[in-house]
Amino acid sequence: MVFIPKQKKKAIKPYHRIKAHANPASDYNFYYPTGPESYDWTKNYPQQPMNEKKVEIADVGCGYGGLLISLSSLFPERLSVGMELRDKVVQYVEERIDKLREKHIGQFQNISVIRTNAMKYLPNYFEKGQLQKIFFLFPDPHFKKATHKRRIISPTLLSEYAYILAPGAFAYFISDVEELYLWMFEHFKNHPLFEQVERNIAENDSCIPLIVNSTEEGRKVNRIDGKKWFAVFRRITDPTKKDLAFKNYTLTSPKEIESTTSTTTTTTTTTSTITEIDSKEEESK
């Protein structure tokens, strides 16, 4: 009798056991394109007209892909991509998106994930000024002073992010580690090509509830009632016009934003069911 294994219905997280950290400085052996022209995006977005459309949203260090799935329904006309260094996590997210595409035909065609080192190879994927939004959600804190170089935000790397962002594009970042948040805030603030977005615009941004609550890491912090700090910066073209009198502010995750998530986000049951399983299994661990 031939044994035919039944297909897994969903990607299950514990079967993609991985380390929480990866060293971005070491050379991983994976494919990356020599330039943006040579990358074939149709593999990632099989049902999208890739000769007309371009990826506009990038989630650097997408982790388990919680944000990506929310972005799919928030921006149905835009293409979003997640970038992750850890092989197993990428596998998991790929599987997760595949299952969602199977289940909801026609949906989730505008999101994808690629395994890459965003600190090294961002210009290999995106042209100058291609991106409209970039996310840095709960990055690895790298507490040790010796490994500060591995943090995703540094003055030298910000220049590269500014290169791939279109003028006026937004960069979002959030962390539950205050020290890291201050580090990121300081570097964004001091970079000549970024300025903080005005408070009223930032608070009404539809992405804010997502970055606070849609990621796995964000939920983990919710469960332990932790604090989150986040900010939004805008890519500017002329550093001399940067408003020096502008008063910078810090946003922590206020209760109002958390409570409004259910109404503002158009993400429905699909994400919540998956994450319920995830969280249950995490708890059982």
Added chain:
Amino acid sequence: MSTTAVFIPPQIMVTPNIEKVPISIITHSSDNNFIAFSLNNKLNVFDNKLNKLVELESSSQHTGIIRSIEFSKNNQSLITSSSDKFLKIWDVATNFKNIKSINTNKKIICSILNKDDSGILVSDKCGDVFKFSLVDDSKNKIEVSGDKSAKNDEKESDKNLVFGHYSSIVDIKFSACFNYLLSADRDEKIRVSHYPNCFDIESFCLGHTKYVTEILLVPGRDDLLISGSGDGTIKLWNWKQGKCLQTVDFNGKHENAITIPQVFKVDTNQLIFSIENSNNIYLLPMNIEKGEFNQSELKTISITQSSPISIDLIDNGKTILASLLPTTKEVDIAIAFDSTTLSQDTENKVVIAINSINTSTTFSLGELKSILESIEKKQYRKHVSYSKQMMNSTDNKNKEDDDLSLDEQDIDDSNADSEDKKKKQETAQDSRPLKLRKMTVEGDKEIQKELEEKESKKQE
């Protein structure tokens, strides 16, 4: 695992023997009065007017390998940088007296002087580029490691930070107008940034498939850039647009070719380049108006003795001076050719003077390694670290895959028919040690079941 993963085989490096100290860098002053070259950690200067070597104070020499030698634009001073974390300024007028040493506190990989020679950009091992003032010492803030007030120092040293790559920078050049800075790294990228606003990146020149070795701007054509790489090609770029205009492949000429553009001969518009570990010097003519190489007219000078390391044009471009890798004691460390007839110039005074220096010594293994590193810039090469990692990663990957497949089997078990279930359980049990099974939820249940069964048997 991504379906597009490409396996890049690690290159096997052939380490040549060295019997003498080789010259790693040769440069000349723009007025052609002096030729400077480095012998390991020692700076040497040849005076063209007096036809002899200049005697330098041995006490003021560097203690580490010299990474760059550069004459200032007015030819009044010579600036050297070394891996011993020091910049040294040598005064030409006072017979190359060391007039200043600047501690950079970073191991220097490469450096370049700015427009008016008032400052120097220095790149460290991590790919960060710092600016040091050669005029005003108060601007050079250095972080002192081990100091209790290191936190403050660090912030001040950050002020000197100009820009950086995430990986080692191999070469930096200024554009002819000094408004742009071009930097190449071992991750195949050439970045074009504005200067002094280096945070503003103009473009990237992407196309090489291995590390870049050296970049060279074409004199007379401000928009053209030549780059060499470990992938065996020489590429011609319009650097401002980041567009590759031409690719010349030399993999047919030499196995695992590593091209190193050396110098551009202005009067005949020829690029002089070498291929690592090949005994040839190549002259590739270029059509300046069209902006393309004329591949069919490639000329070759073959050296019977050894392979060239550094090449420079001296005597107003009349002579090609090359330093050789001294693989045996008989090999000269320098050789000269006439740049038009391409015949060897055995009576060149510079060559005679250089070869008269007694450099034969025995090296310790560490010294040999560091000399080779400085010549071949080995430490920036990706495939060296690849080959190390390859050993580990292949093992790990197999392990991980095994784990995964077994996990999948476990899930299937719960859904499969009872017959299959038994079969599967047997195979799973056989192929996997107890320790691994314990780690999963399913495995834990399995083990508990086993224990229960055993107990029930005992009771019977």
